[in-house]
Amino acid sequence: MKKQNSIFSLVLIGIFVLYMIIPIIATYMFSIATKWDVSILPEGYTLDWYQTAFDHPYFSITLTNSFIVSFSAVLAGLFFIVPTTYWVHTRVPSAKPLLDLLMILPFGIPAVVLALALIRVYNFQPVARSPFLLISGCVIFSMPFMYRPVSNSLMAIDVHTLTESALNLGANTFQILVRVIAPNIMPGILSGALLVFATVFAEFTLANLITGASFKTFPLLLVEFTKRDGRVAAALSVISFTVAWIASLAILWVSGRGHKPTEEVVAAH
Amino acid sequence: MAYLDLKNVSKLFGTVAAVKDFNLAVEKGEFVSLLGPSGCGKTTTLRMIAGFEMPDAGTITLAGDDITIVPPNKRGTGMVFQAYALFPNMTVRDNVAFGLEVTGHPKAEIDERVREMLAIVRLPDAGKRYPHQLSGGQQQRVALARALAIRPRVLLLDEPLSALDAVVRVALRGEIRKIQLDLGITTVYVTHDQEEALSISDHVVVMNQGLIEQLGTPEEIYRQPKTRFVAAFIGTANQLHGVVVDRAQVQFGTMMLRAPVPSNLSASHQVVVLVRPESVTIHSAAPSSNQQNVLEGTIQTITFLGPITRIAVDVSGTRVVADVTAANRAALSHNQPVWLAFDPEACQVMASQ
Ligand SMILES: Nc1ncnc2c1ncn2[C@@H]1O[C@H](COP(=O)(O)OP(=O)(O)OP(=O)(O)O)[C@@H](O)[C@H]1O
Numbered sequence: 191m192k193k194q195n196s197i198f199s200l201v202l203i204g205i206f207v208l209y210m211i212i213p214i215i216a217t218y219m220f221s222i223a224t225k226w227d228v229s230i231l232p233e234g235y236t237l238d239w240y241q242t243a244f245d246h247p248y249f250s251i252t253l254t255n256s257f258i259v260s261f262s263a264v265l266a267g268l269f270f271i272v273p274t275t276y277w278v279h280t281r282v283p284s285a286k287p288l289l290d291l292l293m294i295l296p297f298g299i300p301a302v303v304l305a306l307a308l309i310r311v312y313n314f315q316p317v318a319r320s321p322f323l324l325i326s327g328c329v330i331f332s333m334p335f336m337y338r339p340v341s342n343s344l345m346a347i348d349v350h351t352l353t354e355s356a357l358n359l360g361a362n363t364f365q366i367l368v369r370v371i372a373p374n375i376m377p378g379i380l381s382g383a384l385l386v387f388a389t390v391f392a393e394f395t396l397a398n399l400i401t402g403a404s405f406k407t408f409p410l411l412l413v414e415f416t417k418r419d420g421r422v423a424a425a426l427s428v429i430s431f432t433v434a435w436i437a438s439l440a441i442l443w444v445s446g447r448g449h450k451p452t453e454e455v456v457a458a459h
Numbered sequence: 460m461a462y463l464d465l466k467n468v469s470k471l472f473g474t475v476a477a478v479k480d481f482n483l484a485v486e487k488g489e490f491v492s493l494l495g496p497s498g499c500g501k502t503t504t505l506r507m508i509a510g511f512e513m514p515d516a517g518t519i520t521l522a523g524d525d526i527t528i529v530p531p532n533k534r535g536t537g538m539v540f541q542a543y544a545l546f547p548n549m550t551v552r553d554n555v556a557f558g559l560e561v562t563g564h565p566k567a568e569i570d571e572r573v574r575e576m577l578a579i580v581r582l583p584d585a586g587k588r589y590p591h592q593l594s595g596g597q598q599q600r601v602a603l604a605r606a607l608a609i610r611p612r613v614l615l616l617d618e619p620l621s622a623l624d625a626v627v628r629v630a631l632r633g634e635i636r637k638i639q640l641d642l643g644i645t646t647v648y649v650t651h652d653q654e655e656a657l658s659i660s661d662h663v664v665v666m667n668q669g670l671i672e673q674l675g676t677p678e679e680i681y682r683q684p685k686t687r688f689v690a691a692f693i694g695t696a697n698q699l700h701g702v703v704v705d706r707a708q709v710q711f712g713t714m715m716l717r718a719p720v721p722s723n724l725s726a727s728h729q730v731v732v733l734v735r736p737e738s739v740t741i742h743s744a745a746p747s748s749n750q751q752n753v754l755e756g757t758i759q760t761i762t763f764l765g766p767i768t769r770i771a772v773d774v775s776g777t778r779v780v781a782d783v784t785a786a787n788r789a790a791l792s793h794n795q796p797v798w799l800a801f802d803p804e805a806c807q808v809m810a811s812q
């Protein structure tokens with residue numbers, strides 16, 4: 191009985207992994223294939239598609255734009271969402287259910303609706319259709335990804351007593367947040383930052399509708415190429431994965447370096 | 460005006476009065492304990508001194524400054540919490556240094572102070588360790604060092620030992636008292652453990668439902684409890700219900716007890732006569748002395764408590780306990796008829812209700 195169960199779950203996991211991984215492998219193969227129409231495996235391999243992608247004048251522009259938007263969304267999350275979450279946890283705990291609800295809303299609003307609403311409401315200069323409006327939209331839409339892990343981390347530590355000890359020793363709110371609270375919820379902040387970065391980097395609808403051609407992001411370029419040349423599009427997708435991977439590894443590396451004891455303590459709690 | 464002065468301080472939580480019209484004067488260098496049952500308002504009082512709660516009425520002054528509405532990070536109070544509130548992300552050294560760093564002291568001074576504080580709490584080599592690498596008792600020592608490092612004007616401790624096991628608790632409370640005396644630091648200590656309060660305090664404030672029941676030295680609190688609550692809460696006291704006959708006598712059942720009756724209690728007043736178990740001696744034959752009060756009864760239970768044995772005796776329906784040493788215990792057994800004797804001076808008479 192036990193044994194059958196575990197075989198069953200292994201098979202299930204196997205199917206799931208294949209389902210997730212096959213498209214990635216296929217995309218990767220396609221991006222380095224010379225010709226892959228009639229054979230099971232590609233007829234030859236080349237890096238030409240990458241060359242084409244790199245040489246495209248919009249490649250570095252869109253990549254830079256996407257980095258700007260993603261980093262701005264992460265920074266906005268760090269500077270607005272983290273302090274707000276801390277504030278609500280310590281000073282107005284009664285407002286926490288409200289905030290929880292608010293942080294589900296972005297999931298309920300389709301990106302198209304959000305984009306059109308923002309375009310209509312902020313239809314005045316200089317914000318109308320500006321990168322700033324795009325970033326603001328991305329902040330709203332990625333808010334829950336920062337809020338959830340940070341809120342969970344705050345619940346795992348004794349925020350009240352830590353805050354009061356620091357206050358008692360003469361620290362101000364800024365010092366408490368930066369020196370006491372943030373290091374103790376670092377795993378939550380990092381996973382929040384990672385999720386925000388990854389979702390915003392891959393965001394298409396808002397970018398397409400709000401800024402469009404005036405401030406092209408990487409996913410826009412990718413979609414353009416899917417219409418023109420699938421193999422270059424595949425190369426761009428692989429680059430996009432790689433960026434996400436590097437970002438994750440960088441964040442894991444940073445968290446593994448400075449915060450060993452914190453993680454252990456958070457785990458112990 | 461006293462060094463730390465609470466005047467008519469009250470605190471409400473919704474409709475619950477946590478602290479009512481509280482007056483307390485603590486002199487510089489004094490060690491005062493707030494003692495009382497759970498929910499009596501000890502923590503709330505301490506938190507008002509630290510600035511974490513704002514009183515609804517009254518004023519708090521510290522070293523001549525009115526601190527009633529001063530924010531907690533500007534008060535210069537050092538607090539030790541019940542839960543080890545050390546910063547888990549910092550080493551012991553950084554924990555102790557924190558208060559000095561956030562207020563911008565020079566590094567050399569901080570290093571020197573940290574060394575001094577860790578020496579005081581006898582953890583000179585723990586600087587590089589993290590809180591989770593320390594025992595509970597060690598963590599509380601670090602918490603004490605951290606609170607003392609800022610040279611607070613008053614040290615506040617909220618049941619700092621209640622999460623520790625009995626042996627560590629007793630050892631550490633003695634150390635806290637010694638450090639307090641060495642540094643001459645004014646201290647307010649919250650506990651619900653009467654033995655702890657009596658053993659280390661200059662003065663004890665016994666609280667009940669947000670009010671002060673009695674304020675006095677440990678001896679006064681123990682020997683002359685002012686209210687029945689204090690008598691019942693501190694140690695163990697026999698309570699013999701009776702009626703005042705005259706200035707020196709109380710009718711207890713069919714017996715007459717000699718006891719000093721305070722002048723505010725007139726004849727036929729309902730009273731309680733309090734006698735501590737250690738003041739009662741136990742005899743297997745009727746004692747001849749006619750100076751002492753003598754009660755006759757039978758032994759109900761014999762409880763071994765280590766250095767003493769507590770004998771509960773049924774005296775015509777009232778349970779009276781007496782503490783005896785091992786030598787006196789040997790001759791006693793269950794259901795044995797015995798005589799209890801105690802001096803009139805060992806009795807304290809107070810109004811019942
Ligand atoms: N933040 C709060 N909100 C509402 N009521 C509170 C709050 N803090 C304390 N109280 C109430 O005030 C009263 C006094 O509480 P306090 O914590 O001062 O008691 P205590 O003497 O320290 O008790 P314990 O020995 O259990 O720690 C209690 O009835 C408690 O329920």
Ligand SMILES: [Mg+2]
Nearest residue numbers: 501502503617
């Ligand atoms: Mg308490």
